[in-house]
Amino acid sequence: MDRTLAAAAAFHAQPIEKKMELKVDNAMQGYLPMRGSTTRTSTLNANNKPNENEAFFVKREGEAGVTNRWPDVPGFKETTLAYYEALEALAIRMLPLYARALDLPAEYFDAKCERPFSSLRLSHYPPVPAYAENQFGIAPHTDSTFITLLAQNKVAGLQIRRQDGVWIDAPVIDGTFIVNTGDILHRWTNGRFLSTPHRAFNVSGGSRYAIPYFFHPSQETLIECLRTCRVEGEEPRFPAMTTAEYMAWFRGRNYDHLRKSAPAAAAE
Numbered sequence: 380m381d382r383t384l385a386a387a388a389a390f391h392a393q394p395i396e397k398k399m400e401l402k403v404d405n406a407m408q409g410y411l412p413m414r415g416s417t418t419r420t421s422t423l424n425a426n427n428k429p430n431e432n433e434a435f436f437v438k439r440e441g442e443a444g445v446t447n448r449w450p451d452v453p454g455f456k457e458t459t460l461a462y463y464e465a466l467e468a469l470a471i472r473m474l475p476l477y478a479r480a481l482d483l484p485a486e487y488f489d490a491k492c493e494r495p496f497s498s499l500r501l502s503h504y505p506p507v508p509a510y511a512e513n514q515f516g517i518a519p520h521t522d523s524t525f526i527t528l529l530a531q532n533k534v535a536g537l538q539i540r541r542q543d544g545v546w547i548d549a550p551v552i553d554g555t556f557i558v559n560t561g562d563i564l565h566r567w568t569n570g571r572f573l574s575t576p577h578r579a580f581n582v583s584g585g586s587r588y589a590i591p592y593f594f595h596p597s598q599e600t601l602i603e604c605l606r607t608c609r610v611e612g613e614e615p616r617f618p619a620m621t622t623a624e625y626m627a628w629f630r631g632r633n634y635d636h637l638r639k640s641a642p643a644a645a646a647e
């Protein structure tokens with residue numbers, strides 16, 4: 380955790396020209412500049428201002444279609460890949476908990492998440508002394524994931540929205556992870572599991588880094604209402620879509636460099 384947070388700091392400390400050499404591509408690999416995203420998929424808030432953060436994305440090394448881009452930062456590749464592997468293993472170990480909680484066989488999700496279509500995000504939130512109206516470090520949203528494993532931050536700033544609509548500060552507990560349920564699990568369970576609304580600011584006066592690991596099922600896995608999540612005769616609330624289809628829609632809306640090529644379909 381500490382080493383990966385340090386790698387995030389080292390990456391973002393580079394001059395902007397170096398970072399721009401690895402500018403994010405259509406597969407969401409590389410560097411997303413400041414204000415390069417606006418969280419448009421969110422139904423929580425009319426997000427219309429770009430997010431006050433910059434980020435670097437690492438995808439699953441060795442996965443078909445993945446060509447990670449690596450900066451000239453000593454140890455960066457080794458550190459981030461080791462962290463990636465450890466978090467992938469942790470997420471996979473958690474799958475039986477979800478399966479059992481949904482009255483499914485413990486191994487139900489294992490084969491569907493064999494090659495997780497995941498990513499690691501290394502974000503930098505520069506200090507913003509006073510956020511404007513409707514401006515955030517990252518705007519209110521839910522993640523697209525099955526689950527997100529978010530290493531606890533040394534610098535507070537993450538807030539979570541309770542079901543009654545009140546935003547609360549996520550408690551900072553050293554050495555732990557926050558596990559956020561994402562939209563894929565929400566859809567798969569026909570809305571039974573709620574994806575966690577959250578947002579972040581940085582009013583600390585110094586830099587803030589975050590290293591969420593976004594865990595998704597395999598690309599070809601069909602996310603279709605689980606049989607234990609609806610009663611006989613009830614219609615699924617969400618159309619069935621593969622992980623890859625869902626992600627294409629999600630990214631097309633939120634990331635400026637992908638907007639033109641975004642598929643128009645499938646808005647909820």
Ligand SMILES: O=C(O)CCC(=O)C(=O)O
Nearest residue numbers: 500517522537579589591
């Ligand atoms: O900065 C944080 O603590 C949360 C980041 C986040 O929610 C995201 O990148 O999706």
Ligand SMILES: [Fe+2]
Nearest residue numbers: 520521522577
């Ligand atoms: Fe998030």
